[in-house]
Amino acid sequence: MKKKWIDISYELKNKTGVGAYILTLLKISPTLYPIKCYINIKKRKALFQILWQNTTLLFNIFFKKPEIIIFPNFRTPFFRIKSTKYITVIHDLAFYRKYEISFYTWLIYHISMLNCIRNVDKIITVSNTVRQELIEKFNISPDRIKVVYNSIGEHFINANLNPEILNKYNIQKDKYILSVATLNKRKNIPELIKAFESISDKYPELKLVLVGGMGNENREKLTKHPNIIFTGYIKDEEIPVLYKNALIYVFPSLYEGFGTPIIEAQYSNCPLLCSDIPVFREVAGKGAEFCKTDYQSIAEKMEYLINNPTRRNELINFGDNNVKRFSIENVAKQLLGILES
Numbered sequence: 165m166k167k168k169w170i171d172i173s174y175e176l177k178n179k180t181g182v183g184a185y186i187l188t189l190l191k192i193s194p195t196l197y198p199i200k201c202y203i204n205i206k207k208r209k210a211l212f213q214i215l216w217q218n219t220t221l222l223f224n225i226f227f228k229k230p231e232i233i234i235f236p237n238f239r240t241p242f243f244r245i246k247s248t249k250y251i252t253v254i255h256d257l258a259f260y261r262k263y264e265i266s267f268y269t270w271l272i273y274h275i276s277m278l279n280c281i282r283n284v285d286k287i288i289t290v291s292n293t294v295r296q297e298l299i300e301k302f303n304i305s306p307d308r309i310k311v312v313y314n315s316i317g318e319h320f321i322n323a324n325l326n327p328e329i330l331n332k333y334n335i336q337k338d339k340y341i342l343s344v345a346t347l348n349k350r351k352n353i354p355e356l357i358k359a360f361e362s363i364s365d366k367y368p369e370l371k372l373v374l375v376g377g378m379g380n381e382n383r384e385k386l387t388k389h390p391n392i393i394f395t396g397y398i399k400d401e402e403i404p405v406l407y408k409n410a411l412i413y414v415f416p417s418l419y420e421g422f423g424t425p426i427i428e429a430q431y432s433n434c435p436l437l438c439s440d441i442p443v444f445r446e447v448a449g450k451g452a453e454f455c456k457t458d459y460q461s462i463a464e465k466m467e468y469l470i471n472n473p474t475r476r477n478e479l480i481n482f483g484d485n486n487v488k489r490f491s492i493e494n495v496a497k498q499l500l501g502i503l504e505s
Contacts, residue, residue: 167197167230167231167232168193168195168196168197168230168231168232168233168234168503169196169197169198169199169230169232169233169234170186170189170190170196170197170198170199170233170234170236171199171200171217171221171233171234171235171236172186172190172198172199172200172236173199173200173201173213173216182236182237182253182255184314184317184424185236185253185255185290185314186236187317187318188314188315188317188492188495189234189236189499191318191492192315192492192495192496192499192500193496193499193500193503195503196234197230199221199224199233201213201216201217201220201221213239214239214276217239217240217241218241218242218243221241222241222243222245225241225245225248226245229245229247229248230248231248231249232248232249232251232503233248233249233250233251234251234252234253234288235250235251235252235253235280235284236253237252237253237254237255238252238253238254238276238277238280239276239280240252240276240279240280240283240284241283242279242283243283244283249285249286250283250284250285250286251284251285251286251287251288251502252280252284252286252287252288253287253288253289253290253312254280254287254288254289254294254298254421255289255290255294255421255422256290256294256419256420256421256422257294257297257298257301257421258350258419258420258421259273259274260274260301261350261419281302281304285308286308286309286310286502287304287308287309287310288309288310288311288312288499288502289309289310289311289312289421290311290312290313290314290421290422291311291313291421291422291443291446291447292311292446293421293442293443293446294421294422294443295309295311310498310502311498312495312498312499312502313422313447313489313490313494313495313498314422314424314427314490314495315427315490315491315492315494315495316427316428316431316487316490316491316492317400317428319400319401319403319404320403320404320428320431320432321492323401323404323405323408324401325404325405325408326405327405327409329402329405329406330405330406330409332402333373333393333395333406334393335371335373335393335409336409337409338409338410338411339369339370339371339411340370340371340372340373340393340409340410340411341360341370341371341372341373341410341411341412341413341414341466342373342375342406342407342410342412342413342414342434343356343372343373343374343375343413343414343415343416343425344375344376344403344406344425344428345374345375345376345415345417345425346376346377347374347376347377347386349418350417350418350419350420351416351417351418352416352417352418352439352457353374353386353416354386355416355457355458355459355462356372356374356414356416356459356462357372357374357386357387357389357392358459358463359416359459359460359462359463359466360372360389360391360392360463360466361387361389361392362459362460362463363463363466363467364389364391366467367470368391370391370411370470371391371392371393372389372391372392372393373393373395373406373410374392374393374394374395375395375396375397375398375403375406376395376396376397377396377397403428404428404432407428407429407431407432407434408432408433408434410434411435411469411470411476412434412435412436412437412466412469412470412476413425413429413434413435413436413437414437414438414462414466415429415436415437415438415439415444416437416438416439416455416457416462417439417441417444417457418439418441418457419441420441420443420444421443422443422447423438423443423444423447423448426438426444426447426448426452427447427487427490429483430448430451430483430484430486430487431487433480433483433484434480434483435453435469435475435476435477435479435480435483436448436451436452436453436479436483437452437453437454437455437462437465437466437469438452438453438454438455439454439455439456439457439462440454440455440456440457441457448483448486449482449486449489450482450486451479451480451482451483451484451485451486451487452479452483453465453468453469453475453479
């Protein structure tokens with residue numbers, strides 16, 4: 165049995181969030197041995213995984229004695245096997261903002277977070293912004309927290325940019341605005357929809373393409389505008405094509421821990437408009453135009469970019485330089501440095 169383990173009990177189907185991060189870690193560190201709870205976590209809820217972690221997994225750690233085990237989010241066993249080092253990845257603190265979760269759910273998250281901070285040897289975050297949030301909120305020693313950024317997925321690096329995919333969604337190159345996000349509250353998609361609707365009469369050929377699950381929103385309640393397209397989840401190989409051919413990408417979130425669409429847009433040479441929040445400043449660098457999170461500000465900046473090809477080209481150039489910071493090679497160095505230490 166290999167001596168560095170990673171818990172891969174999370175759904176990898178859509179390759180977003182935790183699942184995408186697991187795939188990145190497995191790629192850059194082939195010595196990691198994947199372990200999994202074979203209950204369908206997504207279907208059976210978190211309590212089943214908590215039970216598995218504190219029984220089956222704990223016994224495996226005790227008897228097989230791995231040197232290190234990485235937990236790809238803050239849900240970790242309640243008990244420590246002292247011979248094994250625990251490392252956890254904390255992607256964000258969104259649940260503390262209570263956008264759309266019940267008190268019961270928040271309480272489970274909170275107890276899990278406190279247990280994680282008490283038990284683990286090292287914490288990995290995906291941005292310096294989240295690292296600072298953890299230090300301030302939980303008074304954690306900065307030495308315990310390291311940053312390992314997200315990276316570009318394989319489906320971008322090895323993309324087959326077949327323009328025929330555009331026909332599937334009835335869109336044309338440079339005649340649509342793109343946003344990729346589950347439609348939950350912190351993604352702020354309703355404000356983006358209002359922003360587009362407020363300017364659409366001026367640009368009748370322009371469409372807004374929204375990629376991702378519906379979350380807690382209802383399409384009919386959000387909009388009936390004929391030029392707004394909801395694709396739902398789409399195939400991995402289709403996503404780079406949509407980025408590559410969009411006029412601009414808009415990312416209006418209220419809160420994120422990193423914001424992977426930023427580096428996906430920059431890698432695809434797609435001009436980027438982001439909400440002006442600290443983590444987006446950290447990740448996007450100069451390669452984004454920034455706006456406030458209300459629909460008037462989003463609309464104003466969208467119009468600015470629609471009508472300003474010089475600025476769009478400038479953002480593409482800045483983004484092309486910035487995204488090199490998040491290469492798989494750089495991310496690998498960050499992770500391997502932690503594992504070796």
